Every structure is written in C-alpha cells, then in structure tokens.
Amino acid sequence: MLDDLGLPSISQLTSLCLWAASIGSVLLGLWSSISLLRHIRLAQSTGLPFVILPFWLLGGPWQLAQFIVVPVLKALPERLTRNWLPLLLFNEFWHNGYEPFERLQADTFMAVSPGGLILYTCDPDVNVQLFRDASFGKPAELLSILNVYGPTITGTDGPESRLYRKVTAPFFSDKTLRRVFAQSVSAAKILLAALLRPDAHRQLRTLSARVSLNTLSQITFHYQSDSDLTQALAFDENIPEGKTLSFSQALHGLLENLGVVFVVPRWILRLSPFRPLHHAAVCYSELGSYMDQLKRAREATLSKDPSSKSSSGEDLLDLLIQAGTSTDEKHKPVLTNAQIIGQIFLFMFAGHEANANLLVSIILLLACHPAIQHTMQRDLDRLLGDTSPDTWSYDNNYSALMQGTVGAVINEALRLFTVIPVLPKCVPPGGPWLSITVKGQRHPLPPNTIALVNTSATHRHPEHWPKRRRPADVDSDSRSSWSDIRNDPRQRPHAVADFDPWRWLEGTSGETTQTGSTNFLKPRAGTFIPFSDGSRGCLGKRFALVEVCAMVATLFKTHSVELVTEPEHGVKGEEEAWLEARRRAALALSEGTKFDTSLRVARTVPIRFVPRDD
Ligand code: HEM
Numbered sequence: 258m259l260d261d262l263g264l265p266s267i268s269q270l271t272s273l274c275l276w277a278a279s280i281g282s283v284l285l286g287l288w289s290s291i292s293l294l295r296h297i298r299l300a301q302s303t304g305l306p307f308v309i310l311p312f313w314l315l316g317g318p319w320q321l322a323q324f325i326v327v328p329v330l331k332a333l334p335e336r337l338t339r340n341w342l343p344l345l346l347f348n349e350f351w352h353n354g355y356e357p358f359e360r361l362q363a364d365t366f367m368a369v370s371p372g373g374l375i376l377y378t379c380d381p382d383v384n385v386q387l388f389r390d391a392s393f394g395k396p397a398e399l400l401s402i403l404n405v406y407g408p409t410i411t412g413t414d415g416p417e418s419r420l421y422r423k424v425t426a427p428f429f430s431d432k433t434l435r436r437v438f439a440q441s442v443s444a445a446k447i448l449l450a451a452l453l454r455p456d457a458h459r460q461l462r463t464l465s466a467r468v469s470l471n472t473l474s475q476i477t478f479h480y481q482s483d484s485d486l487t488q489a490l491a492f493d494e495n496i497p498e499g500k501t502l503s504f505s506q507a508l509h510g511l512l513e514n515l516g517v518v519f520v521v522p523r524w525i526l527r528l529s530p531f532r533p534l535h536h537a538a539v540c541y542s543e544l545g546s547y548m549d550q551l552k553r554a555r556e557a558t559l560s561k562d563p564s565s566k567s568s569s570g571e572d573l574l575d576l577l578i579q580a581g582t583s584t585d586e587k588h589k590p591v592l593t594n595a596q597i598i599g600q601i602f603l604f605m606f607a608g609h610e611a612n613a614n615l616l617v618s619i620i621l622l623l624a625c626h627p628a629i630q631h632t633m634q635r636d637l638d639r640l641l642g643d644t645s646p647d648t649w650s651y652d653n654n655y656s657a658l659m660q661g662t663v664g665a666v667i668n669e670a671l672r673l674f675t676v677i678p679v680l681p682k683c684v685p686p687g688g689p690w691l692s693i694t695v696k697g698q699r700h701p702l703p704p705n706t707i708a709l710v711n712t713s714a715t716h717r718h719p720e721h722w723p724k725r726r727r728p729a730d731v732d733s734d735s736r737s738s739w740s741d742i743r744n745d746p747r748q749r750p751h752a753v754a755d756f757d758p759w760r761w762l763e764g765t766s767g768e769t770t771q772t773g774s775t776n777f778l779k780p781r782a783g784t785f786i787p788f789s790d791g792s793r794g795c796l797g798k799r800f801a802l803v804e805v806c807a808m809v810a811t812l813f814k815t816h817s818v819e820l821v822t823e824p825e826h827g828v829k830g831e832e833e834a835w836l837e838a839r840r841r842a843a844l845a846l847s848e849g850t851k852f853d854t855s856l857r858v859a860r861t862v863p864i865r866f867v868p869r870d871d
Contacts, residue, residue: 289371296369303700305376306366308341313372315399315707319345344368344377348852351678354717354750355379364718365695367706374706376693379714381721381783386693387682387708388783388791393691395793396683396707402519403606405511406545407599410796411607421600422796424580424592428477428573429796431651434803436476438651441804443483444472445811446646451490452812452866458821459861464490465616467505469609472804474504477573477604480551502543508605510540512854548601552578573604606854611676612801614857616808618674619666621846624818624864625753625839628736629666633758634869636662637814646811651803658806660777665758667805668778671787672722673752675712676855680789682708712786717750721784725760736836742843752850753843812866821863838863 265273293309300307312319312326319326327346330338343349343357357377358364364380378384387393397414404412410421448468451457457464471486481504488494494503502510511518514537518526526538555574558565577600580591592600623630640657641649658664684691684706692699702708716722739754748754761778788795795801812818820842822834842862849860 292371293369296371296374299703300367300369300374303367303374303702304698305695305700306361306363308344308361308366308368310341310345310368310370312345313370314345314347314368314375316372341368344375347679350711351675351713351850351852351856352749352847353713355714355719356749358711358714359719365693374703376702376706376708377711378708379711379718380695381715381718381781383693383695384710384715384783384786385790387710388786388789388794390691391792392685392688393682393708394685396681399681399707402515403603404599405515405518405541406548406602407593407595407597409599409603411603412599418793420591421596424576425573425600425604426796428571428576429800432571433476434655434799435651437472437800437803438649438655438807440472440475441807442646442649442811444468444486445808447483447486447490448808449812449816449866453816457866458864461620461861461864462613462617462857462859463509465613465620466509466609468808469613469616469804470505470508470605473605473608473612476800477608478551478601479555479572479574500543500546501539504544504547507540507544507547510536511544512606512610514540515854544602545598548598548605552597552601574601577601607795608797608800611855612804614676614855615667615670615674615801615805617858618846619670619805619809620812620818621842621858621862621864622670622673622753622756623666623813624820624862625842625846626756627817627819629662629756629758630813630817631871633662633666634813634817634871637810641810641814646814649807649810654810655803655806658810659802662758662762663806663809664777665761667802667809668761668785669756669758672716672785673750673755674850674856675716675787677787677789678711678713678852678856680710680712680786682710684708710786710789713750715784715786717755718784721781722760724755725757725763736839741836741840745840745844748843748847750847753839753846815869816866817869818864818866821865823863 297307297309312322323345327342330342340360343353346353358366358379365376365378365383368375368377378387395414395418397412397418401412403409408417408421410418410425413421445468448464451464452461467489468486471481471483471489474480475482485494489503489505494505496503500507514533517534517537518541521534521537523538523541526534526541529535529538552574556578559575559578577592577597581594581597583590623633637658640661641654659667684702684704686705688704690701690703692701694700739751742748742754743751762776763778783790788798788801820835820838822831822838842864845858845860845862849858851857851859
C-alpha cells in the first residue's frame with residue numbers, strides 16, 4: 258500500500274534509520290578522535306602530566322549516561338580503570354580524597370577527553386594561584402543552575418559578579434556578626450529543645466536546616482521570628498493563605514529539585530501528571546512568591562517611612578532594594594528586579610545550607626568521640642563559667658571560643674567535611690593562555706581549560722595534613738582503636754577515624770585564655786580552603802563561623818550528645834555494642850554522605866541529647 262502511494266516501506270524506513278545511525282556514529286567517532294588528538298596536543302604543550310578520559314566529565318551526555326555506564330565500568334577489573342575512572346565520578350570526589358592524586362603520583366595533572374581539558378589539582382601553591390590571580394575566571398555556566406530566578410553572584414563571572422559582590426559586601430561587618438552571634442545562641446536554645454524530643458535524630462538534618470534558614474532570614478532579611486522557628490521545629494508551621502507550602506518547605510523542596518527545575522521548562526512541570534515534577538513546580542512558584550512578597554513588603558515600609566531604613570549595611574535586603582532604586586531621573590538603578598530576586602535566592606541557599614550540614618557533621622563527630630566532646634565541654638566551662646548564654650556575646654566570647662577547643666572542632670570538621678568538595682575555575686575562553694607555576698616550573702594553560710581545585714584531596718594531603726598520634730591522655734580508652742573502621746573500604750575517606758581537633762591546638766598548652774590562644778594552628782596558604790579564597794571566596798565565611806561557634810557552645814555547654822546503642826538481646830557487652838554503634842555512625846559519615854548541592858550526611862544516625870552528667 259505504502260509502495261502504491263510512492264512512500265517508503267517499513268523495511269526501507271528501518272534500513273534508512275540504520276544508515277543514518279551508522280553515519281552519525283561514524284561522524285561522532287571521527288569528531289571525537291580528531292578532538293581528542295587536538296586536546297592531547299594541547300595537553301602536551303602544557304608540560305603537565307596527563308591522563309586520557311573517554312568522556313567529558315562536565316558534558317550533558319556523561320551526566321545522563323553515567324548512571325548506566327558507571328556500574329558497567331566498576332564491574333571491570335580495577336586495574337583497567339583505577340587510574341582514570343575516579344576522575345569521572347564527580348559525586349565521589351569527596352570519598353576518593355587524595356587517592357587519585359596518590360595513584361598518579363602528581364598533585365597537579367591534566368585530564369584530556371574529546372570534550373576538552375580539565376586541570377585537577379590539590380597542590381596548595383597551585384590552589385593559591387588559581388584563587389588569587391584575577392585572570393582566572395569562574396566557569397559560570399557550570400553554576401548557572403543557581404540562576405533559576407535571576408542571575409546570581411555564583412552563577413555569573415567578571416564585572417557582573419563583581420557588581421553583586423560590591424552591593425552585598427558591606428553587609429558582612431562586625432555589626433552584623435554581633436547580631437549573628439546573639440541570634441544563633443537564641444536559635445540553638447530552640448534547637449536544643451527540639452533535639453531533646455524522642456526520635457529527634459531522625460530529623461536531625463531537617464531541624465538543622467530549618468534553624469540555619471531561620472537565623473539567616475532573621476539576620477539577612479529581617480524575615481521570620483523565634484516563634485516561627487519554634488513552630489518550624491515542631492513541624493507546625495503557618496501556611497499563609499494562597500499557599501500550600503511554608504517558606505522552609507518551599508525552599509528546601511526547591512533545593513531538592515533544583516536540577517529538574519533548571520532542566521525542564523516550568524510549564525511542562527506545572528502541567529505534568531507526575532507528582533514529583535508537579536511538586537517541583539509548586540516549590541518554585543511558591544518560593545518565588547515568598548521572595549517577591551518579602552521584597553515588596555520591605556519596599557512599602559521604606560517608602561512609607563524612609564527613617565526605618567537600617568543604618569549602613571545592617572540589612573542585606575535594604576542594600577539590594579537600594580541598588581534597585583534610581584536616585585534621580587538621570588541615574589538608572591544598579592540592579593533590576595530579576596537581579597535582586599536572584600541574589601535573595603542565592604543568599605537564602607548559600608547562607609544556610611552549608612552551615613546546617615556542618616552543624617550536623619559536628620554533632621555526629623562528637624557523638625563518635627566522647628573524649629573530645631568532654632574536653633570541649635571542660636573548655637566551655639573554663640571560658641564561660643556559669644554565665645547564661647544570653648550574656649555571651651561576639652565581642653566578649655567569640656575569639657576565645659574559636660581559638661580553643663570549639664574552634665579546633667569546627668576547623669577539623671571543616672577540613673574533613675569539605676562542604677563543597679571541588680571548586681571550579683577556568684582559563685577564560687577567547688583570552689590568552691594563562692600560566693601556573695608547579696614546583697618552580699611554569700606551565701601554560703590554553704583558553705577554555707577548566708581547573709578543579711579538589712578541596713577534599715587538599716585537606717587530606719599527607720604532606721600537609723599528616724595523621725598524628727593522638728595524645729595518650731585524650732584517647733587512652735579501648736575506644737581509641739579504629740582498626741575496624743580503617744580496614745573497611747566502605748568507610749572511605751575515614752573522616753571519623755581521622756577526626757583530630759588537637760592538631761589545631763598542637764602549638765598551645767591545650768588551654769586557652771579569655772582572649773584566646775595565639776598559637777592556634779594557622780595552616781599554610783592553600784592547604785585549608787573550605788571557604789575558597791581570593792576574589793571569589795565565600796562572602797559569608799565569618800557569618801558561618803560565628804553562627805556555628807555560638808550554636809556549638811550553646812548546645813554543648815549544658816548537654817551532651819551520645820550514640821544510641823542497641824545491645825542485641827544482651828549477646829553483646831555494653832562496650833561492644835557501643836563500638837558497633839560507632840561503626841554504623843562512621844559508615845553514615847562515609848558511605849552515607851552524599852554530594853548534591855553541597856556535602857551532607859544523608860543517612861540517619863541514632864543519637865540522643867542528654868543533660869551533662871559531669
Ligand atoms: C559552613 C558554611 C559555609 C561554607 C563551607 C561555605 C563555602 C563556600 C565556598 C567554598 C564558596 C565558593 C564556591 C565556589 O567557588 O564555587 C562560597 C561562596 C559563597 N558563599 Fe559561602 N559558605 C558557607 C556559608 C555561607 C554563608 C553563611 C553565606 C552568607 C550569609 C555564604 C555566602 C556565600 C556567597 C554569596 C558565595 C558566592 C561568592 C562568589 O561567587 O563570589 N556562605 N561559600
């Protein structure tokens with residue numbers, strides 16, 4: 258019939274498709290080979306060691322195909338893949354730590370694929386050059402996922418991101434830090450009450466995220482209150498009329514679905530019959546509406562009562578609104594509405610998620626290390642005495658706390674749980690070749706090279722962060738043997754066993770004074786980079802440290818965290834049951850730790866908070 262109409266038959270169509278597919282494959286193969294050869298020549302001209310990868314780590318095809326390809330590649334004999342496969346496993350960079358660099362015996366090397374060149378490094382000197390030499394850019398397109406409401410600091414580069422930094426930087430002053438400290442103490446008291454509920458450990462991450470988000474919102478946008486926090490932690494939030502989600506539900510729901518919202522057109526999500534997709538659309542539109550209302554309400558207050566404007570830099574929202582307002586008819590506003598909403602979203606995300614994840618890892622690490630926890634509490638007693646947390650302040654207590662055991666615990670947690678395991682930089686496309694110096698030798702890098710600073714490997718570099726023998730007086734009990742954990746490959750990268758806050762206090766007498774110890778470890782430049790560094794370093798570094806410091810001090814001054822043991826019908830002794838609980842907790846802090854928007858412990862660990870008994 259088809260033939261009668263002059264149309265091709267089914268078999269002709271099939272053979273046509275096969276031909277097209279074959280020609281496509283041949284062309285793709287040809288393009289890949291030519292590109293690979295060209296990139297190999299470029300890699301050779303850098304003079305750096307290089308590895309050939311069959312896929313482009315940052316390309317869409319690999320991102321989609323890896324779910325099928327990786328299990329197949331992992332099933333192959335390890336000797337065939339061990340030198341290159343870990344370089345393609347973005348989500349496992351934290352777990353692999355320094356291993357890929359150790360295997361290749363180079364702290365800086367190139368990975369060459371048909372898609373382009375990637376420089377991998379954990380060399381502190383190279384890290385510093387990449388962070389501080391302003392000629393290196395940021396591959397903003399890789400982070401444009403954050404631009405779902407409008408352009409953001411993180412998802413842009415060059416003059417645009419500099420503008421956003423310039424507008425928002427005045428907010429991060431000592432005046433703001435004083436408020437952060439006081440608000441964090443108050444929030445931690447509310448958190449503690451929630452953590453004392455039975456089974457609170459099941460919601461540890463959600464509780465921490467809500468506390469951090471509330472603190473951020475109160476300080477940054479004068480939005481939300483302590484009673485909102487109490488309700489949020491009781492999972493009893495007010496949902497305003499016209500909405501189906503609370504503010505925190507909308508934000509956290511959106512962050513969980515950010516990839517989907519970024520890739521799939523919003524109208525498809527809205528019309529989708531699939532609940533998860535529809536939910537992603539609802540989170541997106543309701544969060545957008547919360548942010549819009551927040552901005553409009555503040556604008557209305559400011560226009561009614563200009564004297565209510567916070568004094569310089571006290572409120573980030575005021576700074577953004579001010580930059581979005583024209584001062585006179587001749588001068589256009591510095592920021593558009595989309596740019597303002599973009600920054601509000603970015604700060605809501607960047608300003609709470611990492612803090613929350615850091616707090617969770619500190620709580621779990623201390624549960625696994627009762628001796629360290631006890632020493633930290635003694636230090637808190639010495640520094641704070643019997644004073645009420647309400648009397649503590651940024652000016653009087655922060656410095657001493659950060660130079661003592663609290664600071665050591667926070668820094669060591671940041672070293673081992675690098676919230677962002679890899680920091681991307683680039684040689685801008687269309688520009689000149691840029692050079693890095695490795696061990697005194699200059700290496701030119703061609704335009705378009707992506708450079709990945711591996712924070713997880715940097716923080717585990719054996720030369721800069723050697724494993725130390727722990728002081729006998731601290732860990733002298735039977736729990737000091739970590740062989741069960743060290744010998745288990747699922748426990749990589751052994752963060753719990755490696756947790757050693759004392760390294761930060763090594764040069765001190767172990768005791769800090771009211772003004773803090775002057776001998777607190779100052780890591781060599783480029784070796785400790787949890788907040789990145791240079792012109793694109795974290796704007797909220799001090800905000801984050803002050804918040805986490807005040808929260809840790811408040812939680813642990815009066816209470817302790819402990820692992821819940823499960824003596825299996827009395828078969829195991831108490832000590833054995835505890836070691837088993839620690840092994841499971843350590844597994845959650847290794848195998849159960851995931852990297853999506855930032856590094857987080859995704860598995861539940863049975864813990865409980867109890868009043869201190871010492
Ligand atoms: C433990 C908590 C935190 C950690 C570990 C952390 C870490 C980082 C890192 C590594 C970057 C650079 C990312 C990159 O190069 O791709 C960054 C950027 C940024 N962070 Fe943080 N951060 C934390 C908390 C905060 C807080 C509390 C705020 C704000 C209140 C904040 C605001 C920002 C902003 C605005 C940027 C973008 C800077 C730019 O792209 O120029 N961060 N953060």
